Amino acid sequence: MTRTLTRKGTATRQRIVEGAAAEIRERGVIATTLDDVRARTGTSKSQLFHYFPGGKEELLLAVARHEADRVLSDQQPYLGELTSWPAWLAWRDSVVARYLGQGRRCPLNVLVSQLGRNTPGAQAVVSELMNQWQAEITAGVRHMQHAGAIDPQLDADRAAAALLAGIQGGVLLMLSTGSVSHLEAALDVGIDNLRARFP
Amino acid sequence: MTRTLTRKGTATRQRIVEGAAAEIRERGVIATTLDDVRARTGTSKSQLFHYFPGGKEELLLAVARHEADRVLSDQQPYLGELTSWPAWLAWRDSVVARYLGQGRRCPLNVLVSQLGRNTPGAQAVVSELMNQWQAEITAGVRHMQHAGAIDPQLDADRAAAALLAGIQGGVLLMLSTGSVSHLEAALDVGIDNLRARFP
Numbered sequence: 260m261t262r263t264l265t266r267k268g269t270a271t272r273q274r275i276v277e278g279a280a281a282e283i284r285e286r287g288v289i290a291t292t293l294d295d296v297r298a299r300t301g302t303s304k305s306q307l308f309h310y311f312p313g314g315k316e317e318l319l320l321a322v323a324r325h326e327a328d329r330v331l332s333d334q335q336p337y338l339g340e341l342t343s344w345p346a347w348l349a350w351r352d353s354v355v356a357r358y359l360g361q362g363r364r365c366p367l368n369v370l371v372s373q374l375g376r377n378t379p380g381a382q383a384v385v386s387e388l389m390n391q392w393q394a395e396i397t398a399g400v401r402h403m404q405h406a407g408a409i410d411p412q413l414d415a416d417r418a419a420a421a422l423l424a425g426i427q428g429g430v431l432l433m434l435s436t437g438s439v440s441h442l443e444a445a446l447d448v449g450i451d452n453l454r455a456r457f458p
Numbered sequence: 459m460t461r462t463l464t465r466k467g468t469a470t471r472q473r474i475v476e477g478a479a480a481e482i483r484e485r486g487v488i489a490t491t492l493d494d495v496r497a498r499t500g501t502s503k504s505q506l507f508h509y510f511p512g513g514k515e516e517l518l519l520a521v522a523r524h525e526a527d528r529v530l531s532d533q534q535p536y537l538g539e540l541t542s543w544p545a546w547l548a549w550r551d552s553v554v555a556r557y558l559g560q561g562r563r564c565p566l567n568v569l570v571s572q573l574g575r576n577t578p579g580a581q582a583v584v585s586e587l588m589n590q591w592q593a594e595i596t597a598g599v600r601h602m603q604h605a606g607a608i609d610p611q612l613d614a615d616r617a618a619a620a621l622l623a624g625i626q627g628g629v630l631l632m633l634s635t636g637s638v639s640h641l642e643a644a645l646d647v648g649i650d651n652l653r654a655r656f657p
Contacts, residue, residue, distance in 0.1 A: 429627070
């Protein structure tokens with residue numbers, strides 16, 4: 260959907276999305292009603308309908324996109340500056356800290372499940388997040404290759420795909436087991452192996 | 459629950475679980491009723507109650523355990539015999555083929571979501587599967603270490619944890635994107651890195 264909002268309109272819409280995200284983080288996606296969101300954000304029914312004519316589903320999709328953006332912004336500035344081995348390790352720590360802090364409830368996972376993992380809207384949010392995430396890791400690998408710290412023969416995008424898969428699996432296992440050990444193993448082994456790839 | 463069943467009882471219970479698993483694979487977990495399972499397996503209400511006094515939830519948990527067993531048995535004999543690099547590559551192919559064949563519906567994931575990822579029963583099924591899976595990969599790494607094909611200094615269990623996380627993330631990304639490329643990258647990069655660990 261492409262719609263042009265005024266600057267004030269954009270701000271109001273963003274305020275509703277952020278309020279809904281906070282409400283869902285506190286109460287869960289099923290318990291949160293549009294009335295809860297209206298009460299929290301001080302918006303009228305007609306305002307909510309104006310910004311989200313598709314109702315709760317459209318709002319949930321916007322919240323999912325917001326949570327996906329947060330996944331990436333929580334890893335900054337490290338993820339965007341993977342230009343030295345200390346920077347890679349700082350990024351590794353920021354990822355572990357993010358998921359430790361979040362605990363066993365992953366808001367994005369809950370939203371995607373609720374929207375239906377196979378619906379086009381949910382798929383687009385997940386695909387876009389994974390593409391951006393992988394692109395940033397790939398850029399980091401390429402930087403290290405240009406700096407002479409990783410073998411230039413290494414397929415940077417494939418290495419980034421493998422590392423991203425390890426992170427996703429580590430987070431998934433954490434949601435089931437409560438332990439961050441698989442996430443740490445995936446990051447540590449993945450980064451160790453990149454470091455071992457001397458030119 | 460520990461209960462002693464006769465040999466015939468064990469067979470009947472197993473037949474009900476397998477019938478329910480097939481029904482759920484075909485129709486989905488929500489659409490499948492106990493009546494469907496009874497019709498498919500030719501069992502009476504009292505028989506079903508005898509084997510699953512906890513009703514549908516207890517049956518779903520038994521089906522989840524059955525699907526978890528299948529995840530491992532589908533990887534055999536390769537997973538249990540990771541004793542040479544060709545064996546590792548044959549295992550890699552069996553994992554990719556299994557998930558390609560399964561497509562975007564992962565019965566175990568659906569069952570665990572339906573039971574509630576955080577319920578003790580679902581958690582036990584997932585933990586046990588992951589523990590067994592990781593133990594088999596670890597045994598393979600150790601075998602290669604003893605055979606002099608991998609550096610004995612390598613932490614076999616940590617390497618196996620990272621590889622397992624990569625597989626889980628690859629499968630999760632396949633459920634969202636429909637592509638097996640992350641699963642392949644995780645396996646290929648993970649195995650390549652083990653092969654690069656010469657003593």
